[in-house]
Amino acid sequence: xxxxxxxQPEMSxxxxxxxxxxxxYDTSESDYYLFWYKQPPxxxxxxxxxxxxxxxxxxxxxxxxxxxxxxxxxxxxxxSDSQLGDAAMYFCAYWVIFGNEKLxxxxxxRLTIIP
Amino acid sequence: DTGVSQDPRHKITKRGQNVTFRCDPISExxxxxxxxxxxxxxxxxxxxxxxxxxxxKSRLLSDRFSAERPKGSxxxxxxxxxxxxxxxxxxxxxxxxxxxxxxxxxxxxxxxxVV
Numbered sequence: 664x665x666x667x668x669x670x671q672p673e674m675s676x677x678x679x680x681x682x683x684x685x686x687x688y689d690t691s692e693s694d695y696y697l698f699w700y701k702q703p704p705x706x707x708x709x710x711x712x713x714x715x716x717x718x719x720x721x722x723x724x725x726x727x728x729x730x731x732x733x734x735x736x737x738x739x740x741x742x743s744d745s746q747l748g749d750a751a752m753y754f755c756a757y758w759v760i761f762g763n764e765k766l767x768x769x770x771x772x773r774l775t776i777i778p
Numbered sequence: 779d780t781g782v783s784q785d786p787r788h789k790i791t792k793r794g795q796n797v798t799f800r801c802d803p804i805s806e807x808x809x810x811x812x813x814x815x816x817x818x819x820x821x822x823x824x825x826x827x828x829x830x831x832x833x834x835k836s837r838l839l840s841d842r843f844s845a846e847r848p849k850g851s852x853x854x855x856x857x858x859x860x861x862x863x864x865x866x867x868x869x870x871x872x873x874x875x876x877x878x879x880x881x882x883x884x885x886x887x888x889x890x891x892v893v
Contacts, residue, residue: 667820696878707782708821708869708884754820758878763834764811766877768820 665690667757669769676745677777683730684740684772686755694760697731697738702771703751711753714738742774750776780804782885784870790891791860798856799888803872810853811877812845813869814838815887821869827853860892 666689676682688697699711714722714731721729726743742749755769783802791797803810808829813821824843826834829850839845842860847853857864867889873882 672818700884705886707886708871710881713881756820760878764809764826764877765823765834765836766811766813766821766882768822770818770820 665692665757665759665767667755667767667769669755669772671772672770673773673775675775675777676742678745678747680745681741681743682745682774684742684753684755684774686738686740686769688736688738688755688757690736690757690759692759692762696758696760697729698756698758698766699727699729699738699740700754700756700768701749701751702754703748708754712740745776747776747778750774782870782872782883784868784885784888786888787886788889788891790893793862793892794859796856796858797860797890798854799868799870799890801853801855801870801872801885803852803870804883807872807874807883808850809873809875809877810847811871811873811882812853812855813871815867815869816865824855824868857890860890862892865890865892 668687695716697714700708702708712724730739752771754771756766785800810827812824815821827847842858845855867887869887871882871884
C-alpha cells in the first residue's frame with residue numbers, strides 16, 4: 664500500500680524566516696509524482712509545487728523549493744522568506760503515473776507564521 | 779474561469795436522513811474527483827469521473843454513497859441514511875487531464891455534520 668507520512672502536525676516560523684516541512688512516502692513504484700498542496704483556512708486547496716520522480720533536479724517555485732531524496736523516499740518543502748499569507752495546512756501527496764487516478768495525501772502540517 | 783464550485787458549503791443533517799452535494803467543475807475539465815477529509819486527516823479518494831463515466835470507486839464508498847455526473851458536467855454525491863461517521867468535509871476537484879500529469883483544482887468543500 665502507498666502511504667504518505669508527515670511527522671510534523673504543527674510548525675511555526677517567524678515572518679521572513681525559512682521553514683522546512685517534512686514528508687516521507689512508501690511505495691514500490693518507480694514512476695510517480697509528488698506534490699505539496701496548501702489549504703488556507705476556509706479556502707480551497709491549491710497546488711504549491713510538483714516533482715516528477717524521474718527528475719533528479721529539485722523543483723522550485725519562487726519562494727518554495729523541495730528537497731527530493733528518491734532513495735530515502737523523502738520529499739521536504741522549504742519555504743523561504745515566510746509571509747503571513749503562507750499560514751495554512753500543507754499536505755504532501757503522491758500519485759502513480761501508471762496506476763489509478765487517486766492522489767494519496769499525508770495527514771498535513773499546520774504552519775503558523777509569527778509576525 | 780470561476781474555479782470549482784461546491785454547494786452547499788455547510789450541511790447539518792439528522793442521522794438517517796439523505797443528503798446530496800453538488801460540484802460544478804471548471805468548464806472543459808473532463809475529469810472530476812470526490813475526496814473526503816475528516817478532522818486531522820488528509821483528503822481520501824472516494825471516486826472519479828472521466829466525462830460522464832464513473833471509472834473508479836474507493837472501498838470507502840459504501841453502498842449508501844452514490845455519485846453521478848450526467849452529461850459530463852456537474853456532479854452530485856448523495857449519501858443515504860447518514861451516520862455520524864459520515865461527518866466530514868467533502869471535496870471536489872477537477873482537472874483537464876490525469877490528476878498527476880496536470881493540475882487538479884479543488885473546490886472549497888462541503889462540510890457535513892451529522893447529528
